[in-house]
Amino acid sequence: MAKRGKKYQDSIKLIDRTKAYDLDEGVDLVLETAKAKFDETVELHVKLGVDSRHADQQVRGAMVLPHGTGKSLKVVVFAKGDKVAEAEAAGADYVGGEDLVAKIQTENWFDFDVAVATPDMMGVVGKIGRLLGPKGLMPNPKSGTVTFDVADAIKDIKAGKVEYRVDKANIIHSPVGKVSFGKEKLSENINALMGAIIKAKPSSSKGKYLKSVSISSTMGPGIKLNSAKFSTEA
Template identity: 45%
Template sequence: MRRGQTKQNSHSKRFVGLRTKIDKTKAYPMEEAIKIAKETATTKFDSSIEVAIRTGIDPAKSEQQIRTTVLLPHGTGKKIKIAVIAPADKQKDAKAAGAELVGGTELIEEIAKTQKTNFDILVTVPEMMKDLAKIAKILGPKGLMPNPKTETVTPNLKRTVEELAKGKISFKNDDTGNIHLSIGKASFDDQKLLANYQAFIEALNKRKPASIKGIFIKNITISSTMGPGIRVQI
């Protein structure tokens, strides 16, 4: 970096340089957009490849809110730590399925005492939800509170944990009706990223609100972490 040049200016020049590889007037086929997103992934770490979708929902209407899950066939490239809170007779299956942290009410007491959540996702069974109320204020702000809509409250712990370990993730719209999801890493093969993207779009279309008027998916862009956005054909 030259004397007098700020880190922000350096980043801006890098970003501007990457943008020259993209025709901003064009919407690219996803296959081509993936290649460009990977080419513009210049971070020192393995960048995530992220998809942003602008929908036509009215986020102020509860019946148009989107919150669901998708099983990405090739995962996100990120290893997640799964915790399970369940009765003793169901804990063995949860461990066998891949949960790293498994317990019952004693785990709830530990979280309440330490205020610590050393996991990425928490799964439970319906009958334990009343017990989780004790730590709802700890889990809620971190997005860790189990919810039937994300299938983290389930009677079938084994299947749910196995699917989460394979790459099942939840997504929802933000306050402006946009949806963001990582479909993998820049190191992924192009076809794996494409398959993950197709699974995402299929899951999203299945959750199209019945009350929506007009266009559901208005705009799609793909980018690498800290990379420029590439508009994708719908």
């Protein structure tokens, strides 16, 4: 494992690894240990007591964070007819159909962060599913990216919508803002996202749902949070 730099080593000394911090303390520590010269992203990591191999224990969804993510996202929209003009008027970065699919296939073009598609375009978009899927870019009705209401979808994405889903290790990783947001905005974003994750608990999930919750900045160490403070479960 690569040796960590001096700033990281100094940051580690500020954290009690045996302790689960309350949210306010945890966010204070994230801000104190974010020592990079750029505005670091703060990420939330939530390990869940589910088995993501089972379809009925998948946890995924999307929500607009109260204060956004601090990142401006490029949106591509697959649409036709009057939906093309609607998407362009709503601020989509790229709009098209077969032409964009061909561009992705032939040029390996992925100059976008989120893909939105109208339902009548999914047959066309399906042709590049194996290219979009592994990159997490495939439009999906559950995350609100397959819809005829393209204007609202674009507005939400630009306002700071995040998608959350469990990975193979049953962990959700999601950005919750930038260090420059400060304590109050970061705490509100984290509380909002945790509320959505708790609400998304599958009925088939047994036992402890929130196994662990931690936050970290891009270059900083992980800080464990007291998961009981978020949950109403016993």
